[in-house]
Amino acid sequence: MQEQELAISDNDPVLGSQFAIELVRQMRAIDPYGTYDDWPAHKILDPFVLTKERLRELPLVGDPDEIVVARVQAFYNAIAALVEAECGLRATTFFSLSHEGFGRALMTVGKLVVMDRALRDVHRFGFPSASKMKDEADKLLSVALEIIGEHPRVAGM
């Protein structure tokens, strides 16, 4: 990876959030060669931010590579981990993705679907800023917890 300006500063308050801490943990978990071992959190999360300039460099149409697919999974798995932490029940994610980068991400708790998202243009997966990413994660988390609250028995509570 070429040295480039990072899109998240090392004192970004988002980095202290539960979500960011969990996302870093997820990324480290899928780092078999220890590349990230001596990377700080903001460097690990940097690829999740697609600034306008970064987006412009990406093709409109393209097949996602394994790295970006792993990033999408880490994002939703981090939310699943927070759902688990909140409700004490196992949250499972599912990804169904065509090689063109279209598909769905699903999260279930017990027999309850707590998230169901269409995935498209996965090769352009990213957020305008770290705080926008956290907002999105917070929204998905609160919707999931709301659904569990409505149907606790189906979720297995």
Next chain:
Amino acid sequence: MQEQELAISDNDPVLGSQFAIELVRQMRAIDPYGTYDDWPAHKILDPFVLTKERLRELPLVGDPDEIVVARVQAFYNAIAALVEAECGLRATTFFSLSHEGFGRALMTVGKLVVMDRALRDVHRFGFPSASKMKDEADKLLSVALEIIGEHPRVAGM
């Protein structure tokens, strides 16, 4: 495909079942070149049957090709169509499969998970006979309808 003995006879009573009719429909739907146009039902469903002899010819470990993956999806999609016919609600299937043939098949109705199956050794997907296949489909169908009956509101009823 070489001419070989079929494992389903053309007067097998299973062929008249709702499930078999739907499975034939699913198979015809994914037949873009019209290969099956002049095939009778028992010939279209024949590859779903893996007799002991056929199993013996398959490797224990192997990557499933597109055709067998499409067959797995047709099997579960046929069940989804029967679930829809019974309860009047949209049933959606979801497949998450590694290229080694391991993964999961999920079926949801509304926010309810009505089926959740581990898939393994998908390159050896098949049933000992047509009636065993129908038994399996009937079982999955009745469990799905039971779950919907228990949680009609979550299913969207």
